[in-house]
Amino acid sequence: MSEKCIVCPCEDVTLADVEQAIGLGYLDIDEVKRFTGLGTGPCQGKLCMVVTCQLLQKVQAADPSRRDRQPESQKEPHPFTPRPPVVPVSLYVLAAGKGADRER
Amino acid sequence: MSASGRMPAAAHRLASEAETVIIGGGIMGLGIAYELARRGRSDVHVLEQEYLTSGASGRNGGGVRMQWSTELNIRLMQESMEICRDFASELGINVWLRQGGYLFLIRGQAELAQLERSVALQNRCGVPTRILTPQEALRIVPELNPKSFVAACYNPRDGVVFPWPFLWGYAHAASELGVQIHTYTKVTAIDVLGPNRFVVHTSKGPIRCERVINAAGAWSPAIAKLVGVELPNHPHRHEILATESLKPFLKPLVSVLSSGLYFSQSMRGEIVGGITVPDHDDGQVHLGSRLRFLEDMAADLLSVMPVLSQVRVLRQWAGPYDVSPDGLPILGEHPALPGFYLVCGFVGYGFMMAPVIARYYAELLCGGSRHPVFDRCRLSRFADGTSERELMLIG
Amino acid sequence: MDKPDSPLSSAERSGDEPFQIEFEGRAMPARHGDTVASALIAAGVQVLSRSLKFHRPRTVFCLSGSCGSCLLRIDGRPNTRSCQVRAEPGLRCARQNAWPSADYDLLSAADAMFPIGMDHHTLFTSPRPLNRLMQKMVHQIGGLGRLPDEDTAAEGAPSAVCKHVDILVIGAGPAGLAAATAAAHKLRGKGRVLLLESQSEVGGSYLCHPELGRAEARAALQRAEDEGVEVLVATAAFGFYGEDRHREQPSEQRGLIGAASEKVLYKLSAERYIYATGGAPQNLLFVDNDRPGVLSGRAVGRLLACHGIRIGERPLVVGNDEFAESLTAALRRSGQTVMTIDGERERLVRALGGTWVEGAEICDDKGLRRTVSCDLIVIAIPPAAASELLVQLGASVELRQPGGFVVKADEHGRTAQQHVFVCGEVSGTMATLAAAAAGARVGKCVAVELVEQRRAKASQPAPG
Structure with missing residues (x-):
């Protein structure tokens, strides 16, 4: 019987996958993103990022020593780098931007 | 990679002494650390300023090719391709080479x-x-x-690979062999106490070491400046x-x-x-x-x-x-600074070449054979004017 | 596909004359105002897509263009969000990533093979021949939609438009509409206010609100247009680019907003920016939380309020805020037998059922578990702030539960970034009417400040 609790529906990343990454020591949202692939599908994290950050927050709260290895700037929960485009954009429309209307 | 192989940086405190400090936790630094450890030289600390995959090794397109304009690059990449083919079975992590x-x-x-x-x-x-x-x-x-x-x-x-698992694979294997990998650890200063005597100051404290390997990629000129060296890349x-x-x-x-x-x-x-x-x-x-x-x-x-x-x-x-003037990397010990090693200037192909470079680098450091690449890619070539150019560069 | 006892077959709707769209070679009815997704749901299609790796069945979740579970091939274009495409006569659509069909997908064997998840890193790494075989197989079954049809490449020429305006408002939900209206009113025709909306109609969370719905969205749009606000719908702001510039921009300014409609690339800049980007519906963590029949409260509200579609007879609503309450009341008014849990004292453990939800396992705060029968699970929890553009431009955010990464701002919506303001869900104001009130306040304040700055500048003696 399937026991999947889906964290990232786009990439089919489960809670067990995220817990494995955390167990291996990946504690930053950017690390978890890369190790599990969550947040890299069609929605780019709109469904999975916050819930994963909350899981990481709980792990840190349970074991404050884990925070030690992170620099000050990383200690507060933070989103992974929101890469543009934040919504998918077709190559066709982007190609229109090349040319006359550009200013260096 | 075993589930028990905990992620490198999770636990270790910065030790006060090590034989080798590698600056840069990209594929080049981690690959050299792994190859050194495999040869029994695991007193190595790798310092990464952010997390693994945060630099160029986590940002490249994953191309692996043997088409080059210089014979040495062709030969090196033939060997590197073989290492890539065996990487999954050797290090236990898929790199999706196609x-x-x-x-x-x-x-x-x-x-x-x-x-x-x-x-x-x-x-x-x-x-x-x-x-x-x-x-x-x-x-x-x-x-x-x-x-x-x-x-x-x-x-x-x-072919193409998925770049990230190379780093995790090297990191896990190296740390199981005793290498210490420190993420979020920024190098702030380097004291040169004498030949083969350094103190590397970091955001987490100093480490005394015999050898420093500058594998910081695009950040390598800034690292070199810490010991007063101007690099041309x-x-x-x-x-x-x-x-x-x-x-x-x-x-x-x-x-x-x-x-x-x-x-x-x-x-x-x-x-x-x-x-x-x-x-x-x-x-x-x-x-x-x-x-x-x-x-x-x-x-x-x-x-x-x-x-x-x-x-x-x-x-x-x-x-x-990390762009070098002639499209070729800069490798080997700095001529004026015994113990300060360079592995930089790869112009976008460092990722694909790292598996083979790491192997020859470790051999060199362990007193083994000296691959011809170290002569051709020595820093002094820019002063000698004996440089040959690599022309097949993308970008 | 649609079993006679499917909860979707009881979807009820009113509206004007139906027309037909083509779904996998079959004609499906649709109505004016439908999106492709709403038409297919009303027609009883339970499975809209199959997930990437495990080929799990999926249907709409957010219905607002943020999730990826309604992706269809539409008119030769793969991976198209069916909730964002208007149904039009003759439109062709089909599901993707399934074999032999999305209803019975044999590739879902992967779901059974990996019961709790897939560690793709260590999957068959040795021996070597097995590793190579595995990689070949994964490659062959990988990917989502097929390449676009060749004739989609030739359609019309896209264009690029550069605009510099006085106030750019991003997001035409309750907050954005109110902000743009208030700002334009204050400027009294002496400045351009441009309002962007990524979806094909304005309204944002109005459209999901059972008591407000399209009527309120249209009224708010009318007020904005009466004040001279320029409105671009189906035009999504996709990035803040701090290093780029466009030719209409004042020479001292750097940074622009890239926005795109289907055929036009916009490069936009402004004297002041108001971000009213709203939020993305969120799910909870429980087993089989992606089973078709688990929908966001906003999706259920929108189906009801905008499309007259009611799903199922016995919904279970999870949530405890004002929106969850008004949605529950509306579902009851429509004749459904609604169960509710707050999601905190009592929480969901598992969605039961086959392809579609048939029940739920619930756990209370004492650890006692019970099973209820239901044919729809409505996740009516607050959305997560859509703060991506703001993080790109350097605004600081804080993680709130609920609310996600909310942008820090003062009571006038002012952020630490010069000329950047926020209102509505992105700054943590979740209730619909409160968001509209905040928008009006912020819009007015921004316009007043802009007018004062200009007056001060005009009264300064000319240099030299």
């Missing part, structure tokens, strides 16, 4: 003459590259616009994008040398690619994304493959190339 070939599209006759010489050299080395007419190229990639190029060269044995932003996922249709990585365009289809189905965009060269590492890149990339990509018009871009990012 040998679908590299197809270089040629837009002008002058360029063709140059590439014909490179292809002849590749053939002499045993690389089966062929020059193709546009019609022949269409048999490999039917979606190409045949009007967008005059000829092509194709090596079916080149400099960082250059290279932008890249990934589209939404499509069913597999594109076999090779396609590249246009004259514009710096390249694209391939990843195992997950995304089209991943980049193009050269002018940038300010102020010696700083810039990782911002620009709309201008998306526009240039989209326009050139669609001129080569119009059927992608309605395919959407999912994300863009930038990585830092």
Whole structure:
């Protein structure tokens, strides 16, 4: 019987996958993103990022020593780098931007 | 990688002493650490300023090719390809190597003459590259616009990998052998106490060591400055994008040398690619994304493959190339600073070459044989003027 | 596909004359105002897509263009969000990533093979021949939609437009509409206010609100247009680019907003920016939380309020805020037998059922578990702030539960970034009417400040 609790529906990343990454020591949202692939599908994290950050927050709260290895700037929960485009954009429309209307 | 193999940085405190400190937790630094540890020299600390995959090793397109204009690069990449083929079974982590070939599209006759010489050299080395007419190229990639190029060269044995697992694989294996990997650890100063005597100061305290390896990629000139060394390489932003996922249709990585365009289809189905965009060269590492890149990339990509018009871009990012003046890396011990080693200036191909370079580097450091690459790529070549150029660079 | 006892077959709707769209070679009815997704749901299609790796069945979740579970091939274009495409006569659509069909997908064997998840890193790494075989197989079944049809490449020429305006408002939900209206009113025709909306109609969370719905969205749009606000719908702001510039921009300014409609690339800049980007519906963590029949409260509200579609007879609503309450009341008014849990004292453990939800396992705060029968699970929890553009431009955010990464701002919506303001869900104001009130306040304040700055500048003596 399937026991999947889906964290990232786009990439089919489960809670067990995220817990494995955390167990291996990946504690930053950017690390978890890369190790599990969550947040890299069609929605780019709109469904999975916050819930994963909350899981990481709980792990840190349970074991404050884990925070030690992170620099000050990383200690507060933070989103992974929101890469543009934040919504998918077709190559066709982007190609229109090349040319006359550009200013260096 | 075993589930018990905990992530490197999780636990270790910074020790006060080590034989070797490697600055930079990219594939080059981690690969050398692993190869050293495998030879029994595991008193190694790797210092990474952020997290693994945060630098160029986590930001590149994953191309692995044997098409080059210099014999040494061809030979090295033949060996590196073999290491990539065995990486999953040796290190226990999938790197998703897919040998679908590299197809270089040629837009002008002058360029063709140059590439014909490179292809002849590749053939002499045993690389089966062929020059193709546009019609022949269409048999490999039917979606190409045949009007967008005059000829092509194709090596079916080149390929693409998924870059990140190389880092995790090397890191896990190295740390199981005793190497200490410290993420979020920034080098702030280096004291040179004498030959083979250094203190590396970091955001987490100092480490005394006999040997420092500068594997900091685009950040290597800044690291070298800490010991008063001016390196001739400099960082250059290279932008890249990934589209939404499509069913597999594109076999090779396609590249246009004259514009710096390249694209391939990843195992997950995304089209991943980049193009050269002018940038300010102020010696700083810039990782911002620009709309201008998306526009240039989209326009050139669609001129080569119009059927992608309605395919959407999912994300863009930038990585830092580490550009050397002659397109060749800078390797070996600094002539004036015994114990200070360089492994930088790879101009965007450091990732694919790292597996083999790491192996020869470890051999050199362990007193074994000295591969000819260390003579050709020595820092002093820029002063001697004995340099030969690598011409087949993308971007 | 649609079993006679499917909860979707009881979808009820009113509206004007139906027309037909083509779904996998079959004609499906649709109505004016439908999106492709709403038409297919009303027609009883339970499975809209199959997931990437495990080929799990999926249907709409957010219905607002943020999730990826309604992706269809539409008119030859793969991976298209069916909730964002208007149904039009003759439109062709089909599901993707399934074999032999999305209803019975044999590739979903992967779901059973990996019961709790897939560690793709260590999957068959050795021996070597097995590793190579595995990679070949993964490559062959990987990917989502097929390449676009060739004729989609030739359609019309796209264009690029550059605009510099006085106030750019991003997001035409309750907050954005109110902000743009208030700002334009204050400027009294002496400045351009441009309002962007990524979806094909304005309204944002109005459209999901059972008591407000399209009527309120249209009224708010009318007020904005009466004040001279320029409105671009189906135009999504996709990035803040701090290094780019466009030719209409004042020479001292750097940074622009890239926005795109289907055929036009916009490069936009402004004297002041108001981000009213709203939020993305969120799911909870429980087993089989992606089973078709688990929908966001906003999706259920929108189907009801905008499309007259009611799904099922016995919904279970999870949530405890004002929106969850008004949605529950509306579902009851429509004749459904609604169960509710607050999601905190009592929480979901598992969605039961086959392809579609048939029940739920619930756990209370004492650890006692019970099973209820239901044919729809409505996740009516607050959305997560859509703060991506703001993070790109350097605004600081804080993680709130609920609310996600909310942008820090003062009571006038002012952020630490010069000329950047926020209102509505992105700054943590979740209730619909409160968001509209905040928008009006912020819009007015921004316009007043802009007018004062200009007056001060005009009264300064000319240099030299």
